[in-house]
Every structure is written in structure tokens, then in C-alpha cells.
Amino acid sequence: xxxxxxxxxxxxxxxxxxxxxxxxxxxxxxxxxxxxxxxxxxxxxxxxxxxxxxxxxxxxxxxxxxxxxxxxxxxxxxxxxxxxxxxxxxxxxxxxxxxxxxxxxxxxxxxxxxxxxxxxxxxxxxxxxxxxxxxxxxxxxxxxxxxxxxxxxxxxxxxxxxxxxxxxxxxxxxxxxxxxxxxxxxxxxxxxxxxxxxxxxxxxxxxxxxxxxxxxxxxxxxxxxxxxxxxxxxxxxxxxxxxxxxxxxxxxxxxxxxxxxxxxxxxxxxxxxxxxxxxxxxxxxxxxxxxxxxxxxxxxxxxxxxxxxxxxxxxxxxxxxxxxxxxxx
Amino acid sequence: xxxxxxxxxxxxxxxxxxxxxxxxxxxxxxxxxxxxxxxxxxxxxxxxxxxxxxxxxxxxxxxxxxxxxxxxxxxxxxxxxxxxxxxxxxxxxxxxxxxxxxxxxxxxxxxxxxxxxxxxxxxxxxxxxxxxxxxxxxxxxxxxxxxxxxxxxxxxxxxxxxxxxxxxxxxxxxxxxxxxxxxxxxxxxxxxxxxxxxxxxxxxxxxxxxxxxxxxxxxxxxxxxxxxxxxxxxxxxxxxxxxxxxxxxxxxxxxxxxxxxxxxxxxxxxxxxxxxxxxx
Numbered sequence: 121x122x123x124x125x126x127x128x129x130x131x132x133x134x135x136x137x138x139x140x141x142x143x144x145x146x147x148x149x150x151x152x153x154x155x156x157x158x159x160x161x162x163x164x165x166x167x168x169x170x171x172x173x174x175x176x177x178x179x180x181x182x183x184x185x186x187x188x189x190x191x192x193x194x195x196x197x198x199x200x201x202x203x204x205x206x207x208x209x210x211x212x213x214x215x216x217x218x219x220x221x222x223x224x225x226x227x228x229x230x231x232x233x234x235x236x237x238x239x240x241x242x243x244x245x246x247x248x249x250x251x252x253x254x255x256x257x258x259x260x261x262x263x264x265x266x267x268x269x270x271x272x273x274x275x276x277x278x279x280x281x282x283x284x285x286x287x288x289x290x291x292x293x294x295x296x297x298x299x300x301x302x303x304x305x306x307x308x309x310x311x312x313x314x315x316x317x318x319x320x321x322x323x324x325x326x327x328x329x330x331x332x333x334x335x336x337x338x339x340x341x342x343x344x345x346x347x348x349x350x351x352x353x354x355x356x357x358x359x360x361x362x363x364x365x366x367x368x369x370x371x372x373x374x375x376x377x378x379x380x381x382x383x384x385x386x387x388x389x390x391x392x393x394x395x396x397x398x399x400x401x402x403x404x405x406x407x408x409x410x411x412x413x414x415x416x417x418x419x420x421x422x423x424x425x426x427x428x429x430x431x432x433x434x435x436x437x438x439x440x441x442x443x444x445x446x447x448x449x
Numbered sequence: 450x451x452x453x454x455x456x457x458x459x460x461x462x463x464x465x466x467x468x469x470x471x472x473x474x475x476x477x478x479x480x481x482x483x484x485x486x487x488x489x490x491x492x493x494x495x496x497x498x499x500x501x502x503x504x505x506x507x508x509x510x511x512x513x514x515x516x517x518x519x520x521x522x523x524x525x526x527x528x529x530x531x532x533x534x535x536x537x538x539x540x541x542x543x544x545x546x547x548x549x550x551x552x553x554x555x556x557x558x559x560x561x562x563x564x565x566x567x568x569x570x571x572x573x574x575x576x577x578x579x580x581x582x583x584x585x586x587x588x589x590x591x592x593x594x595x596x597x598x599x600x601x602x603x604x605x606x607x608x609x610x611x612x613x614x615x616x617x618x619x620x621x622x623x624x625x626x627x628x629x630x631x632x633x634x635x636x637x638x639x640x641x642x643x644x645x646x647x648x649x650x651x652x653x654x655x656x657x658x659x660x661x662x663x664x665x666x667x668x669x670x671x672x673x674x675x676x677x678x679x680x681x682x683x684x685x686x687x688x689x690x691x692x693x694x695x696x697x698x699x700x701x702x703x704x705x706x707x708x709x710x711x712x713x714x715x716x717x718x719x720x721x722x723x724x725x726x727x728x729x
Contacts, residue, residue: 194629206620210642220628
């Protein structure tokens with residue numbers, strides 16, 4: 121089910137959290153809301169969920185073309201996974217997952233045995249078979265995360281919303297769970313919107329990335345579009361791994377470390393290259409990173425393959441010539 | 450120095466001195482009065498002790514005290530829950546003011562807390578004539594005692610719950626909302642279970658104070674023997690009449706109530722894994 125967001129404004133007192141935000145989330149996609157803290161991404165997610173309401177005005181949220189702006193959260197059919205999971209601490213894993221089914225009106229509430237079956241089915245889906253009787257505090261972070269997911273899925277939501285789904289996990293679990301979530305999403309095909317401040321996570325996981333900044337959407341596109349054609353210096357810098365080279369007082373060039381060409385200082389051509397001195401060299405792994413100092417004192421990161429590094433036989437202190445290419449925005 | 454020696458541990462004489470000081474103060478100020486109450490009550494023997502307790506006026510005081518506590522504690526449980534829910538789950542104008550207002554009964558002298566009600570509902574008070582016309586008695590009667598007790602014990606439940614609910618945030622409630630639960634269901638199966646020990650603790654403290662309240666109740670009760678004297682007031686009357694043994698005999702009832710409260714409190718703390726609340 122597609123999500124359509126139209127001209128949403130949201131203020132908290134005098135603080136503007138969202139300004140005229142419009143967005144289309146295609147049916148079945150996995151979309152990332154990416155931005156630094158305070159950019160409004162979580163507020164947008166909460167408005168889609170119905171946990172927060174947009175300011176009065178033309179702002180609308182539509183699910184599959186149907187306006188749900190006035191529909192309370194409990195009736196929207198959204199599965200929401202909270203940043204810290206918000207599991208019900210005093211309930212078992214099974215009771216947590218079954219909760220959404222026990223709140224249904226008596227007429228279409230499944231029988232106890234059916235709820236039990238559904239809970240076990242969901243536990244299997246998130247690979248937590250047999251943990252039904254455990255309490256949340258007996259689980260690891262990754263397990264809690266998946267219980268929260270199963271609980272959200274139990275009500276058969278039309279869309280799935282995740283707030284910083286991997287924010288509270290350590291690096292290794294994070295990576296595993298990220299891969300798992302991608303495969304999981306492809307299997308169940310549920311329209312999913314998630315919030316993250318980690319550009320790597322957004323680029324690796326999502327079909328569509330929405331970069332947000334200061335209450336507005338900065339750019340929307342596939343991970344590749346966002347990475348290859350950043351529309352603003354902000355997007356360039358936020359995606360990270362980029363050198364900002366000051367050309368003169370008010371213009372900068374952005375260039376990624378692997379896009380810089382390295383040659384010997386002897387082959388230096390002042391028309392197309394810049395002279396630089398190697399300050400630091402890091403070469404553990406397939407890619408070597410040089411920190412170099414340009415003739416005007418600016419520092420840059422340069423990446424090249426280990427093979428290239430060995431061929432050039434470079435070392436700290438060497439003079440080299442860099443080709444920075446044509447000026448990008 | 451041994452390897453198990455802890456960096457924050459003081460030398461042995463200092464430790465012994467501190468322990469002795471603490472034990473001395475505890476004994477002098479907490480244990481001794483309790484022992485004295487029972488010793489004094491039993492000084493003239495069991496017979497007199499039991500006789501004092503069997504007296505009709507003493508019994509009516511006990512009944513009145515239980516009634517006042519029995520009415521004001523449930524009321525304050527309800528008020529405290531609502532107030533804590535309001536100030537922790539919502540942000541609104543005047544919230545800070547409401548928070549300090551909840552503390553007001555702690556801040557004013559109980560005598561004033563009593564006088565206010567006399568001023569409002571007494572024979573010469575604002576609503577006095579109207580109440581007299583309709584033959585409703587508040588001051589010098591049970592309603593006045595309950596109102597004064599409710600006022601004085603209002604903060605106990607709310608004060609216990611506010612920090613607890615504040616620290617828990619509303620994540621779990623919001624999760625329940627997205628899962629389709631209504632307000633009552635959320636309260637019953639999400640909020641209440643996570644605050645139950647704090648609530649029970651607040652109710653116990655509230656009850657202890659409700660039974661022991663003297664100042665405010667003294668002002669509104671009118672000291673009618675066998676009618677509007679609560680247990681603390683009755684003890685004072687006996688004491689002023691030099692019936693020391695009887696006074697102390699009644700005092701033992703209050704002391705026992707306090708001990709029972711403390712016992713239940715320890716049990717509550719034990720069951721709830723005590724450190725999670727980490728207070729007192």
C-alpha cells in the first residue's frame with residue numbers, strides 16, 4: 121500500500137519541525153528517511169503513524185489514495201517499531217506479540233488458541249521460535265528488536281514504520297540484522313518506511329532514500345542517484361566520505377577520495393593537477409587511504425587500491441601530483 | 450595492603466565510630482520512643498491496658514480513624530493517579546504550576562489546612578448558612594474530618610508516582626495505541642502493571658499519614674468525645690486528663706498500625722526488587 125504525504129507542516133510551540141513536506145512512498149518499497157538529528161524525520165514518521173498530528177492546513181497523509189489524516193493511530197493499520205522497542209516489560213514475549221490481537225473488538229477477535237497459533241507463526245517468521253515464555257529483559261538487543269517487529273506485524277498492518285531500527289544495537293548485530301531486514305522485506309513485500317541518521321545504512325538497505333534537513337526534504341532518489349548526483353553541498357557532505365576543496369572564498373569543490381587520480385610529482389602538470397605531500401598513510405585492507413596536504417595547506421583524503429600504492433611505491437613525506445577533475449557543485 | 454581492600458573503605462576505627470554513631474542515633478530517636486510507648490502502656494499491668502482498649506470511647510475513636518482513612522485513601526489514590534497521569538503523559542500550559550500545587554499540602558501547616566475548611570464550611574463560614582439551611586454538617590462531623598485528611602495526605606500517591614511515570618516515558622503507551630488499544634485498556638494492561646509497586650507504596654504512606662493525622666483534623670473535629678475524636682485526638686484528650694496508661698494504651702494501637710504499614714512496605718519493596726525504586 122503506497123503512502124502519500126502532501127504539504128505537511130508541524131510546529132512545536134515556536135519550533136518548526138516540518139515545513140511543507142511532500143513525499144511519495146511507492147507500494148512495496150523500502151524507503152529510508154535520512155537526516156541529522158533535528159531534521160524532522162522522526163516527526164514525519166510519527167505523523168504517518170498518527171502518533172502526532174500535522175498542523176491545521178492543507179497537509180494530508182494518504183494510504184493508497186485514501187485520506188487517513190483524521191484517523192486515530194489505532195485504526196490506521198500501521199505497524200510501528202519504536203527506537204527502544206517499547207516492549208511491554210511485564211508481559212512475556214508471546215503476550216507482547218499477541219497484544220494487538222487481544223485489543224480487537226470482541227466480534228472479530230480471534231480465539232485464544234488462534235492467537236497462540238498466530239504468535240508462534242510470527243515467532244518463526246522472525247526466527248525466535250521457542251522464546252514465547254521469556255520476558256523482554258531476558259532477551260538480547262537484537263532479539264528484542266525482532267519481538268517488536270513481530271508485535272507490529274501481528275495486526276497485519278498496511279504499512280510498516282521503523283524508528284531508528286538499528287540505533288540501539290552494537291556494530292556486528294546491526295550489520296546482521298540489516299541484511300536480515302532487507303531479505304525479510306523482500307519476502308513479505310510490505311511498504312516500509314524507516315528513519316535513520318546513518319547514511320551507510322540508508323544507502324545499503326533502502327530502495328528509495330529521502331534526505332532531510334532543517335524540517336525540509338533535501339533530495340529524494342535511489343541510493344545510487346543520491347550518491348552519484350547529490351543535489352546540494354549538504355547532501356554531499358552528509359553522505360560522507362567526501363573532500364571539500366575550497367577553490368576561492370565562496371566556492372567549494374566536492375570530490376570523493378576514490379575519484380582523485382594520483383601521479384608522481386615529476387609528472388605534475390600545473391594546468392590539471394595540484395601538488396601535495398603525503399602526511400599519513402593507512403593501508404590495512406584492500407584500499408589504502410592517504411591523508412595529503414595541498415600546496416595551499418588544505419588536507420584531503422585520497423583512496424587508491426593497494427596495488428596502485430605498491431606500483432607507485434609511495435611513502436609518508438613523498439610529493440605527489442593530484443588530479444581533482446572538473447569542479448562539481 | 451591486601452588486594453581485596455576497597456579504595457573507598459575507611460580505616461577500622463573510623464568505620465566503628467560511624468557505625469556506633471548511626472546506631473546510637475537510631476536507638477535514641479527511633480527505637481527508644483517505640484519501646485517507651487509500649488513500656489508506658491503496660492506499666493500498670495495488662496489488666497488496665499486491656500481495659501483502656503475496651504473502653505467505648507477508645508473503640509469509637511478507632512472506628513472513626515479507620516473510617517476516615519478508609520474514605521480518604523481511596524479518594525487520594527484516585528486523585529494521585531489522575532494527577533500523575535496528567536502531568537507526566539501530557540504537556541500543557543500551567544503544568545509547572547500544577548506540580549507545585551500538588552506539594553501545597555506538604556508546605557502549609559496542618560493547622561491552616563484545618564482552618565481553611567472551618568472558614569469555608571463552618572457555621573460562620575462562606576457556605577455555613579447555606580449548609581445549615583439544608584441541614585448538612587461538615588465541620589465537627591465525619592465529612593470535615595475526611596476532607597481535612599484528604600487535603601493533608603493528597604501529595605503522597607501523586608508524589609510517589611510522578612517521578613516513576615516520568616522516568617518510564619510514554620513509549621509503551623504509544624506502542625499500545627498503535628496496536629489498537631483504547632484508553633482504559635492501555636491504563637489497565639500497560640500503565641498500571643508498570644507502576645503497581647510505586648502505587649502501592651504511595652498508598653501505604655498515604656494510609657499511615659491518614660491514620661496519624663492530628664493538626665488539621667484537630668481543628669475541624671470539635672473534639673466531641675465518642676463522636677468526632679479520631680485516635681490521635683483521643684490520645685491527646687486522655688493525656689491531657691492525666692490518664693497516662695490509657696493514653697499510651699491507645700498509642701500502642703497507632704504504633705502497631707505503623708509497624709504493620711512498615712512491614713507491608715518492606716514486603717512490597719522486597720517483592721518489587723526494592724532497588725528499582727531506590728528511595729527512602
